[in-house]
Amino acid sequence: MLVVRNGSHARARLLGISAYVPERVLTNADLETIVETSDEWIVTRTGIRERRVAAPEQSASDMAAEAALNLLADTGLGVEEVDVVMVLTATPDYLFPSTSSAVCERLGTKAASFDLMAGCTGFIYGLAQACALVEAGLARNVLVLSGEVLTRFTDYTDRSTCVLFGDGGGAALVGAGSEEDTTGFLGFELGTDGTGGAQLLIPGGGARRPSCAEDYALAEAYIRMNGREVFKFATRAMVDSATRLLDRLEMGIGEVDLLVAHQANLRIIEHAVKRLGIDPERVYNNVDRFGNTSSASIPIALAEAIQVGRLRPGDLLLLVGFGAGLTWGSTVVRYEPALVRA
DSSP, X not given: OEEXXXXXXXXXXXXXXXXXXXXXXXXXXXXXXXXXXXXXHHHHHHOOOEEEEOOTTOXXXXXXXXXXXXHHHHHOOOGGGOOEEEEEOSSOSOSSSOXXXXXXXXHTOOOEEEEEOOGGGHHHHHHXXXXXXXXXXXXXXXXXXXXXXXXXXXXXXXXXXXXXXXXEEEEEEEEEEOTTTXXXXXXXXXXXXGGGGGGEEOOSSSSSSOOOHHHHHHTTTSOEEOHHHHHHHHHHHHHHHHHHHHXXXXXXXXXXXXXXXXXXXXXXXXXXXXXXXXXXXXXXXXXXHHOBOGGGHHHHHHHHHHHTTSSOTTOEEEEEEEETTTEEEEEEEEBOOOOXXX
């Protein structure tokens, strides 16, 4: 699906980005004591050196809520001004109620809420939904939140997957801006290849295979991934999606101020950067310190880029993701932060 904005009464604006990561750090040296691996093996194949792990009492809703609280503090938005709370997660607290309902309780809001699951592409899909809600006039302020606790679903006897995943939360505020002074989201390119669904999945826990105690013994409750096939898909999908969107917008890669891709594997990102022809100085990565945090990876990277001065107000962003499904997505958006309240 390729969508390019054609105008409306309101323009969706990316007003703020924040994140949260838990305190515990799991290093490659730590993993060497758990499974047969080495720092050199992990870094060479993934670029990852460490990742964060949620505390035992923390869940996806906690990751999302902490990121949301940081966002509200950063933007000055009052919780009473929030119209919609959207939580993007592949690791929900429960099948139901929604993880977003738990976040609403933490925030003290009765805003409309729902969960969205699109794997690691979730943040791009969430931004598209928020843009649509704002530009349709159904909401003025939408919280797009990510909350992931992938380490709870990681098999630490499988060295091919246990080195990859970490926990964290991300948050973005999408709000209404005027046509005259808002660039906002220029377009989205989203898609799914359902034939690849079996390449990255958690077999147990859903209606097809309800979870039971033996699932853990059989590793049915943990992430399973065909690394070779996912790598091939990711390197192709990232480049193709971004290229289709830029072509439709009649933009060159040189017009992009900063590219932030899903932080899954440094080799995948470097391949995409080379294929797209963008200057590596205009790419931000932090996969080395946080690993793959699924839908939270892009907002965690964006929030850090703001902190270190790599993302500035007015910059034009190209965001690209890929994930389970197999899904992909990209968007071009201008970062236009502002204090919502003086």
